[in-house]
Amino acid sequence: MFARKPRIVLADDEIHIRYLIRNVMLAEGYEVAGEVNNGEDAVAMYREVRPDLIVMDINLPLKTGDVVLADILGEFPDAKVVMLTMVADIDTVKRCLELGAVDYILKSNPVEEIKRILRGVVASLGIEEVPA
Amino acid sequence: MSERYDVKQMRQEIKADEKLYRAKPVLLTQQEIDALRAQLRQAKSPKESQT
Numbered sequence: 001m002f003a004r005k006p007r008i009v010l011a012d013d014e015i016h017i018r019y020l021i022r023n024v025m026l027a028e029g030y031e032v033a034g035e036v037n038n039g040e041d042a043v044a045m046y047r048e049v050r051p052d053l054i055v056m057d058i059n060l061p062l063k064t065g066d067v068v069l070a071d072i073l074g075e076f077p078d079a080k081v082v083m084l085t086m087v088a089d090i091d092t093v094k095r096c097l098e099l100g101a102v103d104y105i106l107k108s109n110p111v112e113e114i115k116r117i118l119r120g121v122v123a124s125l126g127i128e129e130v131p132a
Numbered sequence: 133m134s135e136r137y138d139v140k141q142m143r144q145e146i147k148a149d150e151k152l153y154r155a156k157p158v159l160l161t162q163q164e165i166d167a168l169r170a171q172l173r174q175a176k177s178p179k180e181s182q183t
Contacts, residue, residue: 014149016142086152088160090168097172104165108153113162 003128005031009049011042011056011068012084017107021055021084024115030122039063043071046079052125055105055118058085058092066096073100082121084114 008030012018022032034045039060046054054072058065065083072079083096084105093104102124105117160168 014145015137016145019137019142086149088165090160093160093165093168094172097169104169106162106165107149109162117162 002029005029006053006122006125006127007031007033007049007051009034009036009042009045009051009054011036011039011045011054011060011065013037013057013059013061017057017084020111021114024111024118028115028118028122030118037061039065039068042068046072046076050076052127053080053082053102053121055082055084058083058087058096066092066099069096069099069101080121080125082118 008025010018010021010025010032012021018035018037022035025032033049033051036042036045037060040062042054042056042060042065043063056065056068060068063071065085069081069083072081080102081100082103082105083101084107085092086107088104088106096104103117103121105114109117
């Protein structure tokens with residue numbers, strides 16, 4: 001249990017992925033502070049909400065996830081961005097990690113694996129955990 | 133919830149994802165990505181400690 005709920009924004013154009021990840025986050029006790037379905041809205045939502053973390057697809061309409069990643073980190077160097085995607089060629093993965101993504105999650109992972117990785121990322125955010 | 137999530141559209145998306153997954157297989161596994169991330173972090177940290 002956290003002293004406060006980690007606030008997370010979700011950026012994915014696929015409804016079923018947002019549905020899945022939203023439910024994973026709620027089950028883990030995180031707050032879904034916003035959902036967007038394109039890259040331009042992802043940047044705008046980040047500015048407005050200033051979440052603890054943004055979980056983002058690569059193949060976003062209007063502005064791709066890697067461009068949004070660079071935009072967000074350019075404006076907010078301490079932003080924590082996790083890429084969640086089907087695209088896992090080495091160049092894309094390397095580019096996103098070098099740009100500053102804190103993690104890179106494959107959508108093809110089992111839900112338990114996605115949960116495990118998100119828990120690790122959230123634990124690194126420094127939000128104080130309190131005994132339940 | 134049903135207003136936000138259109139089940140018919142979700143099914144179509146899942147089908148499209150399966151098609152994409154078959155046509156363009158994932159090239160790195162999650163373990164390989166984790167290893168790459170650790171490697172990049174390690175390469176970056178000595179630079180940071182110099183500054």
